[in-house]
Amino acid sequence: MMLSFFRRHAAGFGVALLLPLALHAAADLPTLWAERVKSVVAIEYVTETEVARQPSSAMGTVIDARGTIILPSGAIDPRAATWQLKEFKVFLPGSAEGTPGEYLGQDAFTGWHFVRAGEAIRSKLVPVTTFAGGGEPRAPALAEFVWGIGLRGKDEDFGPYILQSHVALLQSLPQRSGIAQQEVAAPGLPVFNRDGVLVGVAGPSGGQTFLQISRTGRPAPTMLINVEESSAFVLAGEVLPYLDRIPKNVSGRPLAWLGAYGLEPMDREVAKFLNLTAQSGLVVSEVLAGSPAEKAGLLARDIILAVDGRPLPELKPDRVVATYLEREIERRAPGDAFAVTVLRGMERLELKAVLGDEPKLMREAERKHFERPGVTVREFVYGDAIERRANAAETSGVIAHFVKPSSPVAIAGLRQEDWIREIDGVEVKTFAGAVAKLAEIDKDDARPEFVILVARGGETAVLRVKLK
Structure with missing residues (x-):
């Protein structure tokens, strides 16, 4: 009978034995949260394109007393030139008002983008290194409790919220990384252990593959990716040694x-x-x-x-x-x-x-927009030659970086990333030469059309662009 009693109530005994520990953790967590949430911010910036000003936001972690903030590599479009990135603002969690910030550039090794908050807000920030603990960073153990921070969108004043999980896997990708059982922080924000010690920084979320069943009964794989929260985080030992890699310039050079x-x-x-x-x-x-x-x-x-x-x-x-x-x-x-x-x-x-x-990158290439034909051309760089299997030492031409919808060039069939080799039968040898030729066409109101030769996917095509 005692054995039967034990079996019926074993689960309850387990809960009772764990309850003091759970209560202890719950009592401490609000205190830990109140301090650690000061080490995260939201960043808003504008990407100025040919036709619009596109606002974007990302989450960042404060790393020093100067208000330096790191953003994950995916926070900024790699195609955007640094001079297109404008009006950086730093928002405290739960705040509707941002203060000006400065974009410092991207570090190639870590992938981080660096932003610096203005002096007016720095006293309200706490560097995440404050919570790193003493000595060498300790990697979390499998099944260890971890927690982190997420931020809601701007329409909710970047309100902070807590995420909790347990470590499910540790591996090198090649950075030593942890995978939690479920989402544990927003990408770019810190992850802590039960004692509030920094154990890592969340990276981009992985995808989960599901089968979508159609009416025909044929299953099709579908990948769902949570862009607001992540279960993957780079361990603190792979983060803390490289926080001083602040770029010397916005281009991130030397590379x-x-x-x-x-x-x-x-x-x-x-x-x-x-x-x-x-x-x-x-x-x-x-x-x-x-x-x-x-x-x-x-x-x-x-x-x-x-x-x-x-x-x-x-x-x-x-x-x-x-x-x-x-x-x-x-x-x-x-x-x-x-x-x-x-x-x-x-x-x-x-x-x-x-x-x-490293040779000039695509994001560093010169660009020029021409309103009448509706195209932005970009300087042909080394990376373009590699992508198109061309000899970089002998290449010429320019790239169609932006094609305005319903513009003359779009109607003619020009596509973004087309390689423009000739304009009106004249070989395009340099970016300056292409700009001069297109500027001449753009200013000639009497010109009814012009012709361009483009290369696309190993094939060439002649496009007749009608301006009238």
């Missing part, structure tokens, strides 16, 4: 560059054949012309095995190894020596490279 392109993880069967099952390797698809990799003697189909004498780590999934190597480059500076161990055929080679400064 280290090797020039090995299309890195793919070594096939497992190939690794087994080469007796390399105990380590990772990356196969080089292409070595870019004029790059530090080419000057160092790296060749396509070389297998990179080590960097500066350290073997590439075994990471799962395999594709994460390529990200690891990219970060090893991005954490360095132009002019730094960079040693790679490669396998070429059956021979191991030690190659020495000197990292260069």
Whole structure:
């Protein structure tokens, strides 16, 4: 009978035994929350395009007493030029009024965008480093309780709210990261343990795949992504050492560059054949012309095995190894020596490279809008050549960066990202040449039409643009 009694009431005993701990945590959490919510803000800014002023908002974490704030990499459109980003404002949680902020740029290694709050608001902010604890950051354990902060939208005055979960998985992606059982913070905002110690910063949320059943009965996979909350967070040990990587300018330069392109993880069967099952390797698809990799003697189909004498780590999934190597480059500076161990055929080679400064990025390219035809052209840069499999040293032309809907060029069939090679039968050799030709057309009110030659997906087309 006692055994039966125990079975009926075991669950209740468990609750009773855990109740003091739960009450203790619940009593402490409001106090922890009241201080830690001061380390987060909302950021609003405007992207000024050819036809509109697009307001956007993101969530950020305060990292120092100067009011420096980090935003996740996805907070700002990578296609937007820095001069298009305007009117940054910093909002305290629960506040309808923002104060001016300054955009400092993006760091390539961490991916963070940096913003600085104005002096008027800094005294109300608490750096998240205040809650880092002493000594080396401790990684949370599996099943450990964690909690974080979310912010509602601007229409709700960025009201703060709490999220709670438990650690379900720890892995390297390649940064050491935690995955909680459910959403634990808004992307870019901090995650804490039961004692209020910082354990990480939330990254972008992963997607969940569901099957959508139609009336025909055929299931179709559908991925749902929560853009407001995330269950994934980068551990504090991968965050705290790099908070000082504040860009020297809004372009984020200098940017280290090797020039090995299309890195793919070594096939497992190939690794087994080469007796390399105990380590990772990356196969080089292409070595870019004029790059530090080419000057160092790296060749396509070389297998990179080590960097500066350290073997590439075994990471799962395999594709994460390529990200690891990219970060090893991005954490360095132009002019730094960079040693790679490669396998070429059956021979191991030690190659020495000197990292260069990365060629002009798309977001740095010059742009010019022409209202009458309805197009913004962008300077052709190194990245455009790579994307189009063209020789960067011999390319010409400009890119259609923006095509105004229902404009003459749109009606003619021009699309965004088309490569404009000729205008009125004249080869476009430089951005300045294209601008001069289009400016001439734009100002000539009597001109009824003009012709452009464009390349798209390996094919070319002649488009007749009617201006009248």
